[in-house]
Amino acid sequence: MRMSMLFSQTLREAPTDAEMPSHKLLVRAGFIRQLAAGIYTAMPLAKRSITKIENIMRDEINAIGGQEMTMPVVHPAEVWQETERWYQVGSEMGRFKDKNDRDMVLAMTHEEVVADLTRKEIHSYRQLPVLIYHIQTKWRDDPRPRAGLIRVREFTMKDSYSLDADWEGLDKQYRAHYQAYFDIFHRCGIPVIAVKSDVGMMGGKVAHEYMYLTPHGEDTLLICNNCGYAANRQVATFKKEALPKEEALPLEKVATPDCKTIAELAEFLDIPEAKTAKAVFMVADIPVGESSIQKFIFAIVRGDMDLNETKLVNALQASDIRPATEEEIVAIGAVPGYASPIGLPEKSAYLPVVTVVDDLLTESQNLVAGANDASYHMLNTNLGRDYQADIITDLTAARAGDACSECGGSFREVRGVEVGNIFKLGTRYSDSMGCTFQDKDGKEKPVIMGSYGIGSGRLLASVAEEYNDEYGLIWPITVAPYQVHLVMLSAKKGDGTVEETAAQLYQDLQAGSVEVLFDDRQESPGVKFNDADLIGLPIRLTVGARGLEGGNIEFKRRDQKEKRLISQDEIIEAVKAEIATLEAEIKAEVVAVTFDE
RNA sequence: CGGGGUGUAGCGCAGUUGGCAGCGCGCUGCGUUUGGGACGCAGAGGUCGGCGGUUCAAGUCCGCCCACCCCGACCA
Incomplete structure (x- = not known):
């Protein structure tokens, strides 16, 4: 490609709204342009890189038996209603009506379409297992797009779907993806770790996320310094240290003026925060068939710990959850700042109340809790004696320094970008959409599904984030839009030798199957060198x-x-x-990993 | 959805007590230059985010709305 013809130009300064290095540089180097919040155009340079990334994905998924296809971006609402995600997913889903007033969905993912195909096409165990995939545009109306291509609303994703006759088959395909995904990321040059994750709206049983670790990442991970256990904070479990067991003491009401926070309370009473109970009030939507009901949630954790909302949502099987307003807290008969599960009205006229208590409180005696009376707390509250829990489960957010649930080692916190994920869906979609096959034994059984996704734009941005310096991008050979940047430094008063030589070299390199970006522009050397550094192709010839x-x-x-x-x-x-050397360097990174269930 | 911020030329920004809409880079033409973002001359380019209000007069003051960014919530 001749740069004089290239559709895109470099910018001396990045737009102010770019913050992350990858975002700034991809814009400055002319790879991407924004159309609206979270909606970007991939310019020719970015398109070439994305194509390379997608071809790496094709290569690896084909190698584990994948068959590429294309599924629609627009779906009828019916299939999403069948799985109830039409009701469970909120404003993140793009909905519109066609000219006949039928409800339509912009695809956020394709489990419904795969399940619809499966029930129509798969009838016998002889047709299984299957691995299908596509690379397709998706729309998720994220409440807060940010960081350039890292978090967008419209994006392209490679997603594969496995169909199996039994759980062993799913395990096999899941493990194949586990390795294939590492290979894909390593071939793109980015280091990742796999961590256990929440299944979120996908449903299912087991899930891993592939995290590219960077301080600019938006997910927080906990990694054990000892055994390497790694998990998204949303699901990370840890060993909670109970205080020494005590005999239950009698309940006692004490005046605690101006003690609305745990810290103030602990200081006022001169006790450790661990001797208090923290009540957090949420309002949750609990799906019931095609609609949902709101419930007021009283979540209780030990005072020195934080509530993990994801764990709470999962415990409640809620579709949505939000902090309760002061008015709502008052409406159920509690007192903000002094609220407590003790002394609540038996039945609230406002909303049904569900009390969810962290399992650590079964081993914590004589905690200080609110008295539901302004400026008063109760001493020596005890779960089971003074109040009852509707649900007792792990509700606490793990933090740096907490003890690993596997080995007791200490956690550290790191930030990461989720570049891929794999889910064991099981029969979540087969059951709701009727995907069955006849097995060897003649019985009808549900198809066992898995789904596996990688966003290509996010992966591109992660590579850009990993490889850059003060001058610009530094592409790995496997992802670079071109392999060689050929810079022609010509002088008007020259005899034309430079131009002729450069043009000939451009031809010869291309004839030798080398991908070349030829800077044939009439620009000063400084401009050309700076642009070459900014665009960041692996090899520069001058x-x-x-x-x-x-x-x-x-x-x-x-x-x-x-x-x-x-x-x-x-x-x-x-x-x-x-080029061969650079490719070999990347290839050396592609190694077998051990599967960490 | 909560908190904070920004909207003036393609990009980065200035614009004072309300009184001619500007600067740098980029862009166009001509000429000179050519190994790390060159120089001269001449140009083009604006509903000052939108609507409404106050005023003789609004980029500037007031109200409403919109867009975009950051932190949080949420999320693949």
């Missing part, structure tokens, strides 16, 4: 009068400082050899 005097072309790797002169006769072979 053709200038200075080098040509000795019959040489200047050769430089973007990730190295040194330049060297190579004779014109040898330059093509030298470039090919360097």
Whole structure:
């Protein structure tokens, strides 16, 4: 490609609204342009890189038996109603009506379509197992798109779906993806770790997320310094340390003026925060058939700990949850700042109340809790004696320093970007949409499903985030839009040798199957070198009068400082050899990993 | 959805007590330059985010709305 013809230009300054390095650089280097919040155009350079990423994904998924297809972006609401996700998913789902006033859905993912195909196409165990995939546009109306291509509303995703006759088959396909995903990320040059994750709206049983670790990431992970256990904070479990067991003491009401927070309360009473109970009030939507009912949730954790809302949502099987307003707290008969499960009215006229208590409180005696009376707390409250729980479960958010639930080691917190995920869906969709097959034994059984996704734009942004310096991007050879940046430094008063040599080299490289971006523009050397650094192709060749005097072309790797002169006769072979070296460096990263259930 | 911020030329920004809409980069033409974002001359480019109000007069003051960004909530 001649740069004089390339549709995109570099920018000297990034738009102010870009913050992350990958976002700034992808915009400045002319890879992407924003159309609206979370909606981007991939310009030609980005499109070439994305195509390379997608071809790596095709390669790896084909290798584990995947068959590529394309499923629609627009779905009729009916299939989403069958699985009830039409009701469970909120404003994140793009809905519209067609001209006949039928409800339609913009695809957020394709389980429904796969399940519809499965029930129509799969009848016998002889047709299983199956692995199908596609690379398709999705729409998720994220409440807060951000960070350039990291978190967008419209995006392209490679997602595969496995269909099996039994759970062993699912395990096999799941493990195949587990390895294939590592291989995909490693071939793109980015380091990732796999962590246990929440299944979220996908439903199902087991899930892993692939996290690219970066301080700019939006997910918080907990990693054990000892055994390497890693989990998203949403699901991370840890060993809670109970205080020494005590005899239950009698309940006692004490005045605690101006103690609306746990910290104030602990200081006022001169007790550790661990000797208090923290009440958090939420309002949850609990799905019931095609509609849902609201419930007031009284969540209680030990005072020195934080509530993990994901765990709460899962315990309640809620579709949505939000903090309760002061008015709602008052309406159920509690007192904000001094609220408590003790002394609540038996039945609230406002909303049904569900009390959910962290399991640690079964081993915690004589905690201080609110008295449901302004400026008063209760001493020596005890679960079971003074109040009852509707649900007792793990509700607490793990934090840095907490003890690993596997080995007791200490957690550290890191930030990461989720670049892929794999889910064991099981029969979540088969059951609701009637995907059955006849097994060997003649019985009708549900198809066992799995789903596996990687966003290609997010992956591109993650690669850009991992590889850059103060001058610009530094693409790995496997993802670079072109392999070579050929810079022509011409002078008007020259005899045309530089132009001729550069144009010939451009032809020869292409004839040798090298991908070249040829900077043939009439620009000063500084502009060209800066643009080459900014765009960040792996190899730069410079053709200038200075080098040509000795019959040489200047050769430089973007990730190295040194330049060297190579004779014109040898330059093509030298470039090919360097490309092979760069590819070998990447290939060395692709290694077998152990499956960590 | 809560909190904070920003909207003035393609990009980055200035615009004072309300009184001619500006600067740098980029862009167009001509000329000079050519190994790390060159220089001269001449140009083009604006519903000052939108609507309404106050005023002789609004980029500037007031109200409402919209868009975009950041933190949180939420989320693949």
